Structures are given as structure tokens and as C-alpha cells.
Amino acid sequence: MIELKQVTKTYGERRAVDRISFQTREGEIFGLLGPNGAGKTTTIRMIMNIIAPDSGTILFDGKPLGEADKQRIGYLPEERGLYRKNRVNDLLLYLGRLKGKPADELQRNIDYWLDFFELSDWKHSKVEELSKGMAQKVQFITSVVHDPEILFFDEPFSGLDPVSTDALRDAVQEMAKQGKTVLFSTHIMEQAEKICSRIFLINGGREVVSGPIDSVKDRFGHRCVTVEYSGDASFVQALSQVEDVAWYPKYLEITLKDNADTDALLRELVKHLSVRRFEIVAPSLHRIFVDLMGRQRRPQS
Amino acid sequence: MKINRTAVIAGHEFRGITSTKAFVIITVIGPFLILAVSVLPGLIAQRADGAPSDARIGIAGMDTELIEVFQDSLKETGFTLVPGEDLEQMKQMMLDDELYGLLEIPGDLVQVQEFIYYSKTGTDASVFETLRAVLGNMAVTLRMEEAGLDSRQIRELSALPGISVRRLSRSGVEESRDMFSIIVTAVSFVMLLYMTILLYGQMIGRSIVIEKTSKTVEILLSSARAKEIMFGKILGIGAAGLLQYALWIAAGLLIILVIGPVLDISLPSGLNPVTLLFLLLFFLAAFLLYASVYAALGAAAEDEQNLGQLAWPLILFLVIPMIMISPIVMNPSSGFALVLSYFPLTAPVVMFTRVLVSMPKAWELLLCFAVLAASIALTVRAAAKVFRVGILMTGKRFTLKEIAVWVKHDK
Numbered sequence: 171m172i173e174l175k176q177v178t179k180t181y182g183e184r185r186a187v188d189r190i191s192f193q194t195r196e197g198e199i200f201g202l203l204g205p206n207g208a209g210k211t212t213t214i215r216m217i218m219n220i221i222a223p224d225s226g227t228i229l230f231d232g233k234p235l236g237e238a239d240k241q242r243i244g245y246l247p248e249e250r251g252l253y254r255k256n257r258v259n260d261l262l263l264y265l266g267r268l269k270g271k272p273a274d275e276l277q278r279n280i281d282y283w284l285d286f287f288e289l290s291d292w293k294h295s296k297v298e299e300l301s302k303g304m305a306q307k308v309q310f311i312t313s314v315v316h317d318p319e320i321l322f323f324d325e326p327f328s329g330l331d332p333v334s335t336d337a338l339r340d341a342v343q344e345m346a347k348q349g350k351t352v353l354f355s356t357h358i359m360e361q362a363e364k365i366c367s368r369i370f371l372i373n374g375g376r377e378v379v380s381g382p383i384d385s386v387k388d389r390f391g392h393r394c395v396t397v398e399y400s401g402d403a404s405f406v407q408a409l410s411q412v413e414d415v416a417w418y419p420k421y422l423e424i425t426l427k428d429n430a431d432t433d434a435l436l437r438e439l440v441k442h443l444s445v446r447r448f449e450i451v452a453p454s455l456h457r458i459f460v461d462l463m464g465r466q467r468r469p470q471s
Numbered sequence: 472m473k474i475n476r477t478a479v480i481a482g483h484e485f486r487g488i489t490s491t492k493a494f495v496i497i498t499v500i501g502p503f504l505i506l507a508v509s510v511l512p513g514l515i516a517q518r519a520d521g522a523p524s525d526a527r528i529g530i531a532g533m534d535t536e537l538i539e540v541f542q543d544s545l546k547e548t549g550f551t552l553v554p555g556e557d558l559e560q561m562k563q564m565m566l567d568d569e570l571y572g573l574l575e576i577p578g579d580l581v582q583v584q585e586f587i588y589y590s591k592t593g594t595d596a597s598v599f600e601t602l603r604a605v606l607g608n609m610a611v612t613l614r615m616e617e618a619g620l621d622s623r624q625i626r627e628l629s630a631l632p633g634i635s636v637r638r639l640s641r642s643g644v645e646e647s648r649d650m651f652s653i654i655v656t657a658v659s660f661v662m663l664l665y666m667t668i669l670l671y672g673q674m675i676g677r678s679i680v681i682e683k684t685s686k687t688v689e690i691l692l693s694s695a696r697a698k699e700i701m702f703g704k705i706l707g708i709g710a711a712g713l714l715q716y717a718l719w720i721a722a723g724l725l726i727i728l729v730i731g732p733v734l735d736i737s738l739p740s741g742l743n744p745v746t747l748l749f750l751l752l753f754f755l756a757a758f759l760l761y762a763s764v765y766a767a768l769g770a771a772a773e774d775e776q777n778l779g780q781l782a783w784p785l786i787l788f789l790v791i792p793m794i795m796i797s798p799i800v801m802n803p804s805s806g807f808a809l810v811l812s813y814f815p816l817t818a819p820v821v822m823f824t825r826v827l828v829s830m831p832k833a834w835e836l837l838l839c840f841a842v843l844a845a846s847i848a849l850t851v852r853a854a855a856k857v858f859r860v861g862i863l864m865t866g867k868r869f870t871l872k873e874i875a876v877w878v879k880h881d882k
Contacts, residue, residue, distance in 0.1 A: 215689075215863075218692070218693050220689070220692045220693065220863070221863065237696065240693065240694055240695075241694075243693065245689075245690065245693035247686070247689040247690060247693070249686040249689060250686060251685040251686025251687040251689075251690070252685070252687060253685065253687060254685065255487070256487075264479070264483050265690060265694065267479045268476055268479050268480070268691070268694040268695055269694055270476075312690060
């Protein structure tokens with residue numbers, strides 16, 4: 171279990187991370203979410219003991235993180251890079267050896283993961299011969315090759331095709347089921363929504379919202395209605411139940427005001443339009459994210 | 472499982488370098504360089520400045536009788552005299568490459584004040600100096616004969632005392648040493664030292680800056696401490712350098728102990744096991760010193776180009792002794808040479824030059840190595856601080872001044 175208490179890091183004048191506290195538990199996928207430059211990478215680097223926090227504590231099973239704990243962690247940094255001149259298998263063995271695992275155990279894991287990503291034919295190729303997508307997969311393997319208990323994935327799906335993305339998502343969920351702790355950082359909310367059980371939303375170095383994903387949705391999400399129609403819908407914006415409307419070519423997405431009466435809304439719509447679909451949907455994390463970021467930005471400007 | 476991560480990184484770096492073609496090529500060529508260094512000076516000294524040994528020299532305005540005497544005196548040089556009457560015709564022969572040079576004696580040899588030598592280059596000093604000496608000797612002999620001296624008296628009176636150059640070394644052995652051979656040996660060895668320090672220093676810097684530009688440094692940092700990464704790199708690359716030196720020194724010893732005696736080649740006295748040992752020691756000291764500075768600069772640099780800019784002053788300290796090698800070899804105990812032989816960044820090259828030319832006293836060597844050891848200890852600590860701060864800094868170029876501040880304010 172990883173626990174952060176009031177962790178702060180300042181670079182010059184800028185507070186990159188400002189009094190952040192959260193806990194991750196075994197067997198869960200914890201989402202550290204936020205826009206670019208929010209402080210995600212700095213937070214992960216502090217947990218990894220790559221940089222030291224100015225104040226606050228980071229505990230690892232109740233104790234401060236020591237150098238030996240690095241061996242229990244697998245890390246996929248956001249900034250991807252591999253030694254271009256190295257051969258895939260040699261590179262994975264090297265990085266695994268740095269994590270203190272014996273070579274035979276590493277080789278089993280390497281073979282498993284290369285097979286998982288259908289990269290076995292490339293085992294002895296040089297990294298520079300791989301396509302970008304293949305290099306991304308190898309990069310992912312570097313973070314799991316030593317079978318760590320704790321995994322930090324910074325934007326793990328970037329650069330992967332849809333098939334690989336699905337395969338990787340299954341693999342990550344499987345790791346959580348095995349009791350590993352997965353800390354997952356992204357700015358793409360659809361992905362977080364699919365796999366995270368709890369989230370921590372960070373912006374400008376500060377906590378915006380945190381908790382189990384369902385309760386975050388309950389607290390911050392407005393219900394939405396998706397309508398497919400034909401006719402002139404320009405009157406919708408003025409309706410009493412409507413908070414906001416997003417226009418799309420074939421449909422519109424209506425954000426409802428709190429406690430809005432959806433039956434009344436539907437009655438209003440059918441008066442003027444021919445409605446083909448009317449669906450009440452739960453708010454997406456994406457929507458909540460955009461709303462909260464917007465709310466934060468307004469007082470500042 | 473407890474593991475020495477410095478050793479894992481060092482092993483990776485070592486394999487990375489020793490498996491490159493460049494390493495193999497340089498390692499193989501090295502012994503040939505040493506061989507060339509040991510044999511060439513002797514060969515070059517024999518053939519001073521490369522005068523052709525079968526040169527045909529035209530001669531105009533001299534009696535046939537005297538030409539015979541002259542030709543006789545030139546026996547050892549291999550020059551052939553070609554007598555002729557028409558100077559213009561002979562000039563044409565020379566232009567047609569039938570003659571190497573042309574000598575004109577304007578008047579009686581006894582009275583003549585000046586001979587004229589026609590040369591195509593004007594720089595074949597060995598030829599015209601030889602001709603001048605022999606002909607001058609003939610003229611003086613003729614004059615003495617006219618003054619009534621017999622040939623024995625003339626020989627006695629005109630015999631010039633020679634000079635034998637001996638070098639007094641601390642070990643008390645007197646050996647005749649050819650200045651030219653000393654300089655060539657010293658320059659070659661010092662060049663080798665200079666090149667390898669530069670090569671391996673830059674290799675460290677590049678290897679670290681590539682970790683930054685290829686974004687692999689964060690993966691390393693998630694597994695190991697900054698210090699472990701730095702020392703791993705220095706030790707791994709240093710081990711590759713030592714392996715190379717070990718092979719070269721083995722080749723050198725083979726030349727000294729086996730090839731030299733078997734082929735009966737006289738080896739320059741600079742090439743002996745003691746100087747090879749010093750070569751290794753100075754390389755090791757210089758490597759550790761320069762490698763740690765390069766490691767710090769590599770960590771602070773934004774890219775390879777930036778590293779080059781930051782490392783300029785460092786290279787300067789390597790280049791200064793190279794430029795000044797001639798005065799240092801000529802006068803190894805000058806104040807200038809002494810100062811440079813104790814200043815840490817120039818000490819390895821300059822002190823090694825002194826070792827080659829004239830072995831310094833034991834306390835001088837001890838002092839030099841003490842200075843180097845202390846400097847290495849200080850530099851490594853400062854470098855580790857700069858490394859830790861610099862390795863995560865991206866997107867900005869720093870000046871040396873800004874980097875120096877990291878050493879002071881590192882938390």
C-alpha cells in the first residue's frame with residue numbers, strides 16, 4: 171500500500187505539487203488523472219524516490235520508501251525511450267537485472283510477454299528495427315519484466331493500436347486481480363473510466379477531486395440526455411430543464427440542470443421535433459473533467 | 472535479492488563498448504601504432520631527411536683529376552658525379568631529370584670563394600651540405616698543399632673533433648640518445664594518452680547525454696540511484712579502456728621482450744616496461760578525472776551539441792600540453808613544465824612527458840599522484856551532485872556558471 175500525506179514539491183517559484191494526500195490499495199487500479207502539466211509525473215517521481223518532496227511523507231506499507239523497495243515497483247514513464255542499439259531480449263534482461271531478479275526467472279517473463287504481444291519473432295532484433303508501436307510494447311514489457319507488486323503506468327496506451335490497447339487493458343486488469351497495486355496516470359478519461367476503481371484528479375498541483383469513480387460521478391456529474399431527431403432544435407437551449415447543449419451533426423447532448431424533470435423535457439421536444447432516440451445517460455468522466463477544469467480556470471482568469 | 476546495481480550498469484556499458492567495431496579496430500591498430508612508434512624513429516634517423524642515395528650530380532668547371540678525387544671522397548654517399556663542359560646543356564639535362572643537381576665551380580678550386588649549386592627544390596640541404604663539406608675540405612687541403620704541408624700533416628691539422636651525445640639518467644646508466652628519436656617517442660606516447668583520455672571522456676559524456684535524449688534515464692532512475700548510474704557508467708567504460716590498454720601493453724611487452732631481441736631491432740629507450748606502466752597509471756588517473764567531469768557535463772547537457780559546448784574548456788586543458796609538447800620535451804625542468812605537471816588537468820600528460828624524457832624524482836611523482844588522487848576525490852563528489860540535479864533537467868541549456876551553483880546548493 172502506498173500512502174501520500176501532504177506531499178509538496180516546489181520548483182523555483184512554481185508549486186508543482188501542493189499538499190497532496192492519497193492512498194492506493196492492493197488489488198485496485200488507481201487513476202491519477204489530470205491535464206498535461208498538472209503534477210502527475212512529479213508525483214510519480216516522488217513516489218519512486220527519483221526526486222525528494224520538499225515536505226510531506228510518502229509511506230510504503232507504513233514505512234518510508236527505501237532503495238530496496240524500487241525492486242518491487244515497475245515503472246512505465248510517460249517519456250518513452252529505449253536503447254536503440256540494444257537487442258530486445260538483451261535490453262529486457264538488463265533492465266530486469268537492475269531490478270535484482272535472476273536471469274532465468276526474467277527470461278521466463280520476457281518470453282511470456284513477448285508472446286503476449288506477438289513479438290517473439292523480434293526477440294533478437296535491435297530496438298531501432300522495431301516499429302513505433304512495437305517499441306511501445308517492448309517499453310511496456312520493461313515495466314513488468316521483473317513481476318513487480320506495484321505498477322506505475324504513465325499513459326500506458328499511448329501509441330498502441332486498438333487491438334493492443336484491449337489486450338493490454340485485459341493484462342492490467344488481470345494484474346490487479348492478482349493483488350498487485352496499479353497506479354495509472356492519464357489525461358484520457360475514457361481509458362480511466364474503463365479500468366480505474368478509484369481516481370485522484372489533480373490540476374495545478376492540487377487535488378480537484380478524489381474517490382471511487384461512481385461516487386465522483388454522483389457528486390459532480392450532471393445527468394445528460396442524448397437526442398436523435400429531425401427538425402429545428404434551436405429552441406432547446408432556452409428550455410427550463412437545460413443547463414447546456416452540445417451540438418453534433420446527427421444528435422445533440424443536453425446537460426440537465428439538477429433535479430430537472432426529464433419527462434417534461436421529452437414532452438417539450440416532441441412538440442417541435444420528430445424524435446428518433448431519447449436516452450438518459452450517466453455523465454462521462456470526460457465531461458466531469460472538462461467541467462471541473464473549466465470551473466477551476468474561471469476564477470483564475 | 473540483493474544486487475550490485477553499479478556492477479550491472481557497468482557490465483552493460485562494458486559490453487556495449489567492447490562489442491562495437493570501433494573498439495575492435497582501435498584495439499587492433501593500437502599495437503601497430505606502438506610498433507611504428509618503436510621502429511620508425513630509428514628508420515627515420517638513418518635516412519635523416521631523405522636524400523636520394525644514387526643522385527647524379529652534374530659538375531662543370533673542374534679538372535678531370537680533381538673530379539676523380541672528389542668522386543672518391545663521395546664514395547660513402549652514393550652520389551655519382553657527371554662531368555660536363557656546357558653549363559646550359561647541363562641545366563637542360565637537370566630539367567629533364569637526367570641530373571639530380573648541378574654544381575658549378577667558377578674558377579680555380581684553390582682560390583674560389585663560392586661554389587654554385589643548382590637545385591630543383593633549394594631545400595635538399597643534405598645534398599648540398601655534403602657537397603659543401605667535401606668540396607670545402609678539398610679546397611682547404613689544396614691550399615695547405617700549396618703552403619708546403621705534406622698530406623699527413625694536413626690530415627692531422629684538418630681533423631675535426633666529433634661530438635658524442637650521452638644522456639645521464641637517474642639510474643646512472645649512460646646511454647647515447649638521439650634527440651629526434653626521443654621526441655618522436657614522446658610525442659607518439661603522449662598522443663596516445665591524449666587521444667584515449669579524450670576518447671573515453673567523451674564516451675562517458677555522450678553515453679550519459681544519450682540517456683537523456685533517448686528518455687531512458689527515468690527507467691534507470693526507477694531502478695537505481697543517480698550515483699549508481701554515474702559510477703556504473705564510469706566503471707564500465709573505464710574497464711573497456713583498461714582492457715584496451717592491457718592489450719596494447721601486452722603487445723608492447725611482446726615487442727620489447729620477444730620481437731625486438733629476435734629481429735634485433737634497436738628499440739627506442741622510451742619503450743620499456745617502466746614507461747608502459749606509467750602510461751597505464753597516468754591513463755587511469757586522467758580517465759577518472761576527466762570521466763567524472765564529463766559525466767557531470769553529460770548529465771547537465773541538453774543534447775550532444777550542448778555537451779560539446781560545455782566541454783570546451785575541458786578539452787583546452789588537454790590541448791595545451793599537446794601544443795606545448797615541444798618546449799616541454801626540450802626543457803622538462805622549465806618552470807612552465809613544472810607547473811603544468813602538478814596542475815591536475817594537465818598533470819597526467821605533462822608528467823608523463825617528463826617521465827619519457829627525463830625521469831622525475833620519486834617525490835615529484837608521488838606529489839603528482841597525490842594531487843591527482845585528491846583532485847579525483849573532489850571532482851567525483853562534485854560530479855555526483857551535478858549529475859543528480861542535471862540528469863532530470865530537460866528542455867533548458869545551462870551555462871557552466873549555473874551548473875557550478877548546483878554543486879554548492881545541492882540539498
